[in-house]
Amino acid sequence: MPVHLLKIPDDQSETPVPRHLQKEDLKHLQEGHDHTNKYIQGIVILSYPLTKLGDGTDFFKIVLQDLDDVCSRISSINVLIHGKMAQDCAKVIRHGDTFVVAGFKVLKSPTAREDGRHGCHLEVSEEAGSTIYYVRGYPTFFSPKILLALCFSIAPKYVYTPLNRLKDGTIVNLYGIVKFFKPPYVSKGTDYCSVVTLVDPSNVKLTCTLFSGNQDSLPRIYKIGDIVRFHRIKIREYNGQMQGITSGGFASLTFDGTVGAPVVPRTSSRVYTFTDEEHKTIEELRVWAASNVSISGPAAKLSSVQPMLFFDLTCQLVGKAKVDGSSFLLKVWDGTKCPYPSWRVPVEAKDLEGEKVVLHQLRNLTVDILVYDNHVQLAKSLKIGSFLRIYSIHAKQASADTEDVSHIEFHLHGGTCYGRGIGVLPENNPDVKELKAFLESVDLADSQNMESMFLVEFNGTFSDFTDLESHLQRCQQLPVTVLTDHQDLSNTELKTIINSTAPQQYRVRAKLRTYKPQKLHQSVKLHCSKCNSLQEVPDGDDFDLILQGSAVTAPNPELHSTSWYDSVMWTTQDQKQRKIAIHFVKHDEMLQQPEDTLLMIEGGTLKEVWKLTKRFKCVIPVKSTEDDLELLDLSAPFLLQGNVKYYGCKQCSAPKPVKNLSSIAAEQQPSWEPTVIAQVLGIELLQYVFIMKFTLVDGTGALNAYLFDYEKFFQIPASEILTNNFLQEKMQMTMNTLCPPGRKLGDLPWLECFIKSYNVRDAMKHQVCYQIFDTTVAEDVV
């Protein structure tokens, strides 16, 4: 078999390949040169799933990294393996293996511009007379270089083409600001279609026609001014202009185009690259767009519709009904009242989908929108309760023959001119959040009579009318927080508590009138349990400065590769010529798999440190002294694990030599727990904690109670909230349930809490404070 497994040689520097073969340097590899009796060697840093090509032959792609130059992208090369050899390799080759190939063809790499790798790729197959040797690298053997190669070479570097540099027949990556778009609609072929016109700072426009059988893989554009990043879009000339069209492997990210909004990509891709650099690009495009692209104005509300005009409406779907073959009815509301009498499209009661009670309750606030032709199919699939943006609705003034009063009709005509269509907005869309808050604040009694209110009270259950009514109902019935202990205690009125002496403990039933801080990220602090001090969480800039400061001292080579760690050092290629050293801590005299490895880094930037935390279990930034490695200033995290930065208390810590880590490394299965690491390093670990002030009321009085919570109350670890958008949204939603914005006191939900009172005395005054304890947010609220 031409795929050979080689044994690990004792001397690990040479791979035992047949004598007649000579190693070829990647630098000397060129198309058309004679590479007979030469071999290419590298570490497998990436492999793709085995696939079949159009002609039915098997195909397997891997990426090799040259270990002599691990930190250069150009020293990695794509290897395309065909036929039986592809199958054989796919079975045995793993990341970290050393891979040797002889008898290959060298061709120009069509993806070099995109992935930044070698300008050529290798074609390998039995037919071409290729031979493959490999040395098992994973998981039994790692060298520091392999660890580094695996870490620094993973993400391909994409090149983005400005819109004025597009050429016919190319496949490119690009950024653009949406100047015009048609939300995905059902085409006359087999796919969904979306047409998007982009503009960029080169001031050139590009209209892209995007097709996909899967609506989700088209860009999620909600408004003009959104920013998109397209990968692998094909450029063609059409009618004398460049045009973009989906090609195989097309992928997109969409961002809110508002300056200052969170940079969170909308995408259906499971994995995608998104680095600090790209983050910066989005920010820059936003700034450019702010003064160069006219963003759509504030969306129209029903209260401001003008007859005879076209408008975009952000609304919630309350009901829908089939009308006839070419039209379909949507009943929607946006919380405001249309100032004109609007038409009611007659439909059979049995055809009307939606909660009867809600339809009745909102009957004076909903409008009927009749959608036609190509929009019908999409309209049918919409879920009651979902949030929509309907683009280019026609407000048509009409008067019925039988009456003098003119009324207003809402049509979504057939076709897709001017972006006419329907888009479903997700719950986390900022416009939806705003609309939801508004809808919840609408006082239905103002536009309803008492009869309908009774109906709501009477009909307890709503099945699929999301969030709005059912949520409101739920909130008025069950408490939104529950007790985790002492259930036998009975409630005490707040007035009684205020008039009692401290310290005592109480069970209370109260409403949350307000809380501080309103910006939830401000509620996260660092707490030292030894000296009881609280401090702000330092921001990334502070850390960056400390790293820059420590990089001034070059790594001391005398401290490299000791009994308990292996080291690699290299100099960056840029002008700064920075020296970086990484020390991989060994276990049982061996290096571990990246996900189990603790490493120490000297001279790295914020971005490099961050990148290392993605691949390795623990990262500890250090600096060299004359005779030892030591931790940086304690204003910087002493340890990074996953997304969490761990800090030590400056007052209570007494840093010990980093060599103490070797005692953990010597354990049978090193756990690398932050508490254990902190202990051996003499660090008093600061804990992340939520600190909030809740103003509770119960009709007898009001008091401020502090919430001091590591994780229990919100069931969200305070340590993870600052780096996790999902958890932030979850916490915001929880607070919105506990204390819904814009709601009257009577409509607020009940909280069940334990609070304890305690005395705070200083020379000047005496004060009684209250703290919430043994309380958690109810399960169905989280």
Next chain:
DNA sequence: GTTTAGGGTTCG
């Protein structure tokens, strides 16, 4: 099998 749409408001 490689289309569909290729921006520029309306039948109802």
